Amino acid sequence: MRLVETKAPPEASPLEVRGVTAAYGSEPVLWDVSFRVPEGQLVAVVGPNGAGKTTLLKVVMGLMEPAAGRATVFGKPFSKARQLVGYVPQRGSVDWDFPTDALDVVQMGLYGRLGWFRRPGRKEREKAMECLEKVGMGGFAGRQISQLSGGQQQRIFLARALAQEARLYLTDEPFAGVDYKTEQAIVGLLRELKAAGGTVVVVHHDLATVPDYFDRVVILNRRLVAEGPVDEVFTRENVADAYGGAVSYLAGGE
Numbered sequence: 001m002r003l004v005e006t007k008a009p010p011e012a013s014p015l016e017v018r019g020v021t022a023a024y025g026s027e028p029v030l031w032d033v034s035f036r037v038p039e040g041q042l043v044a045v046v047g048p049n050g051a052g053k054t055t056l057l058k059v060v061m062g063l064m065e066p067a068a069g070r071a072t073v074f075g076k077p078f079s080k081a082r083q084l085v086g087y088v089p090q091r092g093s094v095d096w097d098f099p100t101d102a103l104d105v106v107q108m109g110l111y112g113r114l115g116w117f118r119r120p121g122r123k124e125r126e127k128a129m130e131c132l133e134k135v136g137m138g139g140f141a142g143r144q145i146s147q148l149s150g151g152q153q154q155r156i157f158l159a160r161a162l163a164q165e166a167r168l169y170l171t172d173e174p175f176a177g178v179d180y181k182t183e184q185a186i187v188g189l190l191r192e193l194k195a196a197g198g199t200v201v202v203v204h205h206d207l208a209t210v211p212d213y214f215d216r217v218v219i220l221n222r223r224l225v226a227e228g229p230v231d232e233v234f235t236r237e238n239v240a241d242a243y244g245g246a247v248s249y250l251a252g253g254e
């Protein structure tokens with residue numbers, strides 16, 4: 001008799017946060033936060049300044065140990081899944097004293113595959129160039145990264161995440177300080193990543209574009225206010241709950 005597998009094992013979520021409480025010193029900035037991101041979705045994390053959005057990313061990436069709870073990436077701690085994650089840091093958060101050009105930064109995305117001791121060859125350079133061209137930065141390959149604008153640096157990091165062929169992309173305010181055209185270009189890229197089966201989590205500031213850009217939203221103000229599909233949870237009540245009653249944005253156009 002053959003045993004037939006009747007149930008496929010449940011697919012691990014690209015990102016699962018379970019009961020996370022995190023603090024700098026004694027005051028918690030995240031309080032018992034839990035949610036699960038399904039695969040292939042564009043997800044915004046919103047909340048007022050100081051809501052703990054960046055702290056949440058730090059916990060997810062293992063840069064900060066939570067006081068309680070845990071975060072997993074494809075069912076594993078970040079350290080065991082880092083090759084699956086493409087991270088695009090917040091503009092201005094990277095110290096560019098280190099002299100490196102745009103092509104180098106994109107090639108770094110390939111090191112995880114290559115192993116640290118193999119030098120990138122022609123194939124890798126071609127792949128990196130291809131990714132730079134995809135983000136419209138092909139003409140800047142040899143430019144020192146410190147001599148690029150914030151929006152251009154964002155695109156270089158997106159190119160690196162593309163080169164890496166990550167399955168989960170984490171980006172911290174990719175639209176901060178970029179012009180409209182760049183914002184549309186970045187949104188187009190995020191949609192491409194999704195179309196290729198990727199999951200994209202974006203710390204986002206502009207409430208007005210949430211319904212247009214995202215499938216799901218995590219509304220945070222130290223505790224989780226709501227999480228789910230934009231058309232279900234991005235309501236006036238939930239937004240007001242997170243931001244306080246003074247918010248003038250009318251969610252969902254009600």
Ligand code: ADP
Binds near residue numbers: 024047050051053056
């Ligand atoms: P957000 O990204 O939503 O604006 P953060 O996660 O950056 O919020 O910050 C949450 C809270 O934690 C804020 O009150 C902030 O001042 C505080 N905080 C952030 N980083 C540190 C730190 N390194 N040391 C002490 N407090 C911090």
